[in-house]
Amino acid sequence: MSKNKLNYLEDGGDTPEIDDCCDHCGLPCRGDRVDADGKHFCCSGCRIAWQILAESGLCDYYNIDSGLQVPTGQIANRREYAFLDDSAVVDTLLDFQNGELAYVTLHIPDIHCSSCLWLLERLPQIEPAVLDARLDFLKKQLRIRFQLENISLREVVELLASLGYAPQLSLEDLKKDTAVKADRGYLQIGVAGFCFGNMMLLSFPEYLSINELAAEFRHFFAYINLLLSMPVLFYSARSFFKSAWIALRQKTLNIDVPLVIGMLALFGRSLYEILSGSGAGYLDSFAGLVFLLLIGRLFQDKTFDALRFDRDYRSFLPVSATVVQDGQETQVSLNQLKAGDNLLIRHGEVIPLDARIVDGEALLDYSFITGESEPVAVAKYEKAFAGGRQTGGLLQLEALGSVSESNLTELWQNDTFVKDEEADLVSFTNWVSRYFTAGIILVACSTFLYWQSVDPALALNAFTAVLIIACPCALALSAPFTFGSVLRVLSRKGFFIRHVNIVEKLAALSDIVLDKTGTLTHSGNSVARFESTNGRPPLTEQEKSWVYSLARQSLHPASRALSQLFSSALNAPVQDFNESVGKGISGIVDGHSIKIGSIAFAGGNAHGDQQASAHVSIDGRLRGAMVLRASYRQGIDGLLKRLSGMFSLTILSGDNDRERAQLSQMAGSDAHFHFGATPQEKLDHIQRLQDHELVVAMVGDGLNDAGALKQADVGIAVTESTSLFYPACDAIVEGGRVIHLADFFRFTRQAMMIVRANLAISLFYNIIGLAFAVQGNLSPLICAILMPVSSISVILFSTGMVHFLERSLPELNLQETPAAKGIRHSKLTEQFEERPMTEALGG
Amino acid sequence: MSVMFVLIILSLIFATGFLAAFIWAVRNGQYSDQYTPSVRILFDQQTKRRGDANGNGDI
Structure with missing residues (x-):
């Protein structure tokens, strides 16, 4: 690197x-x-x-x-x-x-x-x-x-x-996936659009009521329309029939059921009129309906090509590992590794499975698993866990089991990762369509019965007219266009949502669970500070220069960090430099004895700060220590206050509780805290909340949150750069945008209100149309006008309102690196970040 | 007026040709990447070989 x-x-x-x-x-x-x-x-x-x-x-x-x-x-x-x-x-x-x-x-x-x-x-x-x-x-x-x-x-x-x-x-890339689905969407729209356009042209005589047109032409046009409607019915509209059929078989109603009823009524009535020669039918309206609905589908299926929402541990592990057999190094693919294999792990490589260290100095970076940014030293013959990245020299390991048996991958054996999540989706639109379907069938039947007694010749006519006009196409377009626009708007603000259904879940949230490390704090961006020992004076400029001069003699990461910290100091000659491996360094500068290293090495008692990475003593007196502390993101206290005002807030951390006081001061008294949670406990906690019928969002970053992210109704992964690893999730937020989460949540709630308003609009149109339909006089012209007008006004209202509300969202700060600016210009939604600490460390 | 029959059928056949072209374009993958060609077209076809390789932009 x-x-x-x-x-x-x-x-x-x-x-x-x-x-x-x-x-x-x-x-x-x-x-x-x-x-x-x-x-x-x-x-x-x-x-x-x-x-x-x-x-x-x-x-x-x-x-x-x-x-x-x-x-x-x-x-x-x-x-x-x-x-x-x-x-x-x-x-x-x-x-x-x-x-x-x-x-x-x-x-x-x-x-x-x-x-x-x-x-x-x-x-x-x-x-x-x-x-x-x-x-x-x-x-x-x-x-x-x-x-x-x-x-x-x-x-x-x-x-x-x-x-x-x-x-x-990575291992995951070995699985192939194809992009045939998107292409089929375009083909279906293209065919529907082609047929719709031609049918509209051929229907013009009907629209304009040109009655003097010869009857043979009318029949000719009608039959061509019938011909053109075939690909629409059997090819383009297929997915609606399929979805409605699945819903009916599961004894539920989704929005596609009333749509399909409307389509069948349109097509059946037109077929009857054309074959009997009694009229021209409404086939143009039928094709137009399918065309618009398909556009809505395409709009809502916005995908972010650069992002993957389904990554598991496989994408984090390498494809193969180096195995030593009979003194020969060979590459063995991960699936074939077994217990007892001798692995070689070089600097920067990831340990693919749980293993015992046989030889070499292990300094493992577990930041992807635990979120803890500091590398951990592991002694010989101790266990190294899968997912750790070696940051020292060459390492020889003995595998303790296969890849699927390791601690890291165990979490993925949990039921959460197996269940099919789309199955139990109850969206607002589908909920409305239950009542809607019942409503139109009721109106249609009572119209039929009424005309049966008044004028039986008109009864079937009025019945089908009601079914046609009540077809909820405006309602069906409302959610795709509203939530589709929300997806696009939020992606411009650094918040990427996997699917439109997630927007709806976001609007219904009651509980937020936040991870601490990497979510509230910067991951891989710890700030080094020198903290003086209690009761001792801070270091003078001269003393700093002594420490600096000694520290720069060593290449140990802690020494390098310390010399960076004091890099403004003057350099002085060092005598009697001595480095004791695993303990620290010592030397004499300007006649003063300086020691840098572990607390015991520097001469303090064991009660010193355990978090410190390097203790400093001058002339035998402990003076202080360099501490690496993850820093909280700027503005995080404001976010926590706003979130605890909107939701029930829980902070769930794998860390110890040393920062509890600071956190509770930031989050207010209503927030709950759990420290020292294992990945499994995090998952269980989410499950407990869900058992109380709460809709829970989890915000986290590392692999340790992967289970909780998957279990939560909405799992939001925080990542500093989308080219780095992040676990499977429903939404991704850029690290720098975490503090705006409250605004994003509020925005989804507003979007939900827009969908509700759309329901009112589409009902309004339906009532106007029904007024014509129940009287039995639905002309093709009224049908051809009313349907597109209602649909288009819903589309305009949805997208217009979302973009109007967009103004209330915080602007993306463009004062980033020139690279990041360039990416914004080139319309890429991904932020180029400086290389993270984990990579830069390995120099 | 009966020429209308011929004309309409001809126009439909003609239009079907365009539909076929569209289907070919989708199958050919022209809709799978809608962004890159917009960048690609801005590059010069044949960039002149520079005598000195001294160009580090203005970073």
Whole structure:
């Protein structure tokens, strides 16, 4: 990963001159600057990337989107992609191969601007064995066609990685999914629209009541209309019939049932009129209805291509692991790992299963699992849990079980992850349609009975007219357009919702459960502070310079953090420098003995702050300690107060309760707190709330919240960057936007009110139409006007109101990095964040 | 007036051609990515090879 560019403590100390910026990625060069051909680079990865571009004459890359950040070049770890030599893995990754040619689709999270597109599609210029490269920008997918005999998949991936576009290859990517569904939606709309347009044209004589038109033409037009309505009925409208049939079989009513009744009445009556020659029918209205409804479906099925809402542990674990067998290193795919295997884990790699440490110094970063940002040292022969990322040197492990038996994956065996959640959905529209359906059948039948006694010839006519006009198309369009607009508006504000149904659940929330670490606090952005020991004076400038001088002698992360903290101090010569592994460092500066390290090493008693990572003593007296504290997000107290005013608020943390006082002061007295909760306890807590018929939203980030997020009615994942891991969820909120959650919730409630108002509007139109229908005189013209007008006024009201209310939402703050700005400009909804601490640490 | 029959049928056949073109476009994947082509079209077809590779934008 990137080296020496982003110190993980942003101290703002020595801001580099502009000359010191890397000529490839533009980041400031620190430490090991690499010079070549009169240019300088922050690392050899960037130099190689530049060299590849220069040799291929592709240096225009730097000029395309000026001001945007170029991804840092990486020197591929020689073994990192070794698993791509395994032909079984390659076969699952390739889309298609025929011996010579192969197609592969790779997901590349680092794509963020148009120069990425420019460069990646010119891959054949860099490597002739690559024949063709095609990028889908929003999905961040690169589809490559290459000659298998001249280049292997591994070499393609390594080339991409050396340019800074490392593809994401995880276990989950080995499962293929297809995007046929979206295409079928377009086809259905296209066919319906085509038929609708032509039928309207042929129905014009009817609209204009041109009676002098010869009867043969009328019949001719009517039969062509009938012909054109066939694809609409049997192809485009199929999904409505299917959905209504499923609902009826489950003995419930959804909105599709009255729609289908209306459609069948329209079609049946038209068929009768045309075949009997008594009239022209309403087939144009029928096609128009299906066309509008399909557009509504398309609008509500907004998806965010760059986001995945269904990720589980598989996407976090690597595809394979290095196993040592008889002194030989081989890549074994995760599913084939078994207890007793000897694994090799290198710096930056993730431990795929629970294992015992056999050799090496383990410094494991469990931040994805526990949310705790500080790496944990694990001693030899102790257990290391799956999901930990090694941040030290080489590690030798002995597997204790298979991947599915590990602690991490156990949570996914829970029933919550198996159940089908869409099955029990009761939306407002479906709830209304129960009464609606009963209502129209009642009105239709009483109309029939009335006319049966007055004028039997008109009875069937009036009956079908009621069914036609009462077809709740306006109602059916209300929720898709309102919630579809909400989805789009909120995505512009940094809040991404998986599906329109979730908006409705958000509006009905009664309880909010918040995780603390990573949700209320910044994850991976701890702030280092030096806290003086009680009763001792703070460090003077001179003392700081002594500590600084000693600390910079060591490469230990704690020492580096400490030297960053005091980086403004002067450097002084250090004598008798001594580093005791696992304890600390000592030395003599200006004749004073300085010790930095564990509390025992620094000479204090064991009652010191356990959270501190480095204690400092001067001349044998303990003076203080450097503490890494996760900082709360700015404005979080305001959010907590507002949320506890709107909902019943619970804060559920895996941490200990040392910050209880601070939290309860921020959240007010009504909030509940639970500390030290395990992932299972979090899930159980949500379940208990739901047992009391409460609608619960869970807001969390790490894998430890994954169960609770899944169990909750609405699981909201917090992520600093959507290219990082986040668990499966219903909605995703950008880290910086968490404090606006209360506004987002209020917005969904307002949207629900719009849907209710739409119900009134559509009922109003229905009553007007029914007034015509019960009298038995429904002309095709009235039908052709009333239906689209009611639908379109509902669509306009929904989208208009949502966009009017959008103004009350907080604006996105554009004072971010230039890269983030560029992404906003290029309409990408994803925020480019600085590399998180976990990656920057590994330098 | 009977020419109307011929004309309407002809126009429908003609229109079906467009429907077929639409179906072909959807099947061809032209609707699966609606954003990237808008960026791609702005690049010059043949970028001139620059003598010096000195271009780091204005970062």
